[in-house]
Amino acid sequence: MASARRVVVKVGSSSLTTAAGGLDASRLDALVDVLAQRRLAGGDVVLVSSGAIAAGLAPLGLSKRPRDLASQQAAASVGQGLLLAEYARAFGRAGLTVGQVLLTAEDVVRRTHYGNAQRTLERLLTLGVVPVVNENDTVATHEIRFGDNDRLAALVAHLVRADALVLLSDVDALYDAPPSRPGAQRIAHVRGPEDLSGVTVGSAGAAGVGTGGMTTKVEAAGIATSAGVPTLVTAAALAAPALAGQDVGTWFSVPPAKSARRSTRQLWLAHAAAxxxxxxxxxxxxxxxxxxxxxxxxxxxxxxxxxxxxxxxxxxxxxxxxxxxxxxxxxxxxxxxxxxxxxxxxxxxxxxxxxxxxxxxxxxxxxxxx
The missing domain is CATH 2.30.130.10 (PUA domain)
Incomplete structure (x- = not known):
């Protein structure tokens, strides 16, 4: 992780917002400081950020994430602008420019769309921009999400030929039992599915602003490692030691048989194409x-x-x-x-x-x- 030239980092809604909705500027700034340092040191950083719907709750007077699609889209419409403005402000303190990239499922299912997204992201990175990627929730017509953007992040990691993927949330690692249970042990390294045999993976947290959970992160790690991209799952508060290569979180390594990356077409057929x-x-x-x-x-x-x-x-x-x-x-x-x-x-x-x-x-x- 410390020597990875290009890293995709995904952060969940619960790590950026309050339980009542609305962005938590201090938490967002803390994450951006870590990513900006990585970028200024010469590394490429792509940020896949949830939080648009959660950010739009408070301005719309909504107490919790709505269930109906139209209200989710309305919240995303309000929240996406607020989210990007905060990222532009935070990265701007380090003299960095951000670029918004909104994707739909169609963009990673249809081959021509996939190629367009790939070229756009590559050009942004060449220009020194930090791409901020999110699902285009305002126009989603099927599922409003890929899986709390975890699956999207795995596909983006392949798209930009990343050297590593980091999935950040409010949980510091994958455990062999619920973390609250006495005696639960952190799983430091996953080399293959056999290492997760008998492990119960949790769902979304109780905050009510996110939609994923550890299940989607394990699935996303499987997608990424099958594409040759090692993945780290940890808490947003541990972003700095995680990117420094310290022993935090759960590391999913690439199986030897998967060391040769699959083609773009094979990956989206296997994991993105519905x-x-x-x-x-x-x-x-x-x-x-x-x-x-x-x-x-x-x-x-x-x-x-x-x-x-x-x-x-x-x-x-x-x-x-x-x-x-x-x-x-x-x-x-x-x-x-x-x-x-x-x-x-x-x-x-x-x-x-x-x-x-x-x-x-x-x-x-x-x-x-x-």
């Missing part, structure tokens, strides 16, 4: 996809569900419904039923050469569960 349907494969197709990394042909599909267009992500499942892979389908859900179980040569003879193509090409497919 499947719009399912294709049921016969046993031969399951073997071909899983063992031979082959493309999926119409002859190997025995059923489907969901509504999707050509180019949408779909899950490929076996006869028991277990997801084998995820990929971009070449046919819509309206076209595909007439093609099931038939060879591409047969389809080309009946309907023309345009139908002599795979249902999912192997270049647009990623295995799941590995």
């Amino acid at each position: 499947p719009t349907g399912r294709l049921v494969l016969d046993e031969g197709a399951v073997r071909a996809v899983r063992s031979n990394r082959s493309s999926l042909l119409p002859a190997g599909v025995v059923g489907l569900s969901g509504r999707f267009r050509a180019g949408d992500p779909v899950d490929l499942v076996d006869g028991n419904g277990h997801a084998v892979a995820r990929g971009l389908v070449n046919y819509s859900s309206e076209e595909l039923p007439d093609l099931l179980g038939r060879t591409t040569r047969e389809l080309a003879r009946q309907w023309g050469p345009a139908y002599e193509r795979e249902v999912v090409h192997r270049d647009h497919l990623v295995l799941l569960g590995r």
Whole structure:
């Protein structure tokens, strides 16, 4: 961590705001001081910050985070400007400029959007700017969040080819039991899923302004390490020793088998792309996809569900419904039923050469569960 050239740091709502809503300037300033020092020392810093909705509660007279989407979006609309203004002020004390980058799920699911976000972030870093990333809650139409921005932070870490990811909240580490329980021990190092066997991971805290919890942080760490980015989970109050490489928090290292980073396309297919349907494969197709990394042909599909267009992500499942892979389908859900179980040569003879193509090409497919 101490020698990482480029670091993505994510901070949760509960670390920036009061329980009643509204930003806590002293806590925000303390975090910015640490990040500014890192940036001025020559390192690249990308800040993924929650807090827009929480910051908008008090100005709107709301006592707690609203449940309905429209009110959440209204709070985010008010709070996002307040949040960025505070970051601009705080980083400005160190002579640093911030740039706002608001992302939606679409921006990390659609390949062209993903590339645009990647180029923008890279250019901001080249110019010496500290990007402040958040989900664009004001226009979110499905889930208002990625998972308290933890999942988003993991994807951003891959996007900018970070050397490390730091997930900050109000909990100092992952424990083998609830931290309040006598005898609970900090888990200092997670090398793989086996190190978490039997560990109960907690949900969001009681403050009511955040939406994540340790569960989303463990999931985000899994995404990041699968992309070759080691991850540290700790408390915002420990940001300085964490970035200095001291023994705090829980460190998730990259498994040896994952040392080679996955491609951008593979990562967003596996972790960011929300499947719009399912294709049921016969046993031969399951073997071909899983063992031979082959493309999926119409002859190997025995059923489907969901509504999707050509180019949408779909899950490929076996006869028991277990997801084998995820990929971009070449046919819509309206076209595909007439093609099931038939060879591409047969389809080309009946309907023309345009139908002599795979249902999912192997270049647009990623295995799941590995």
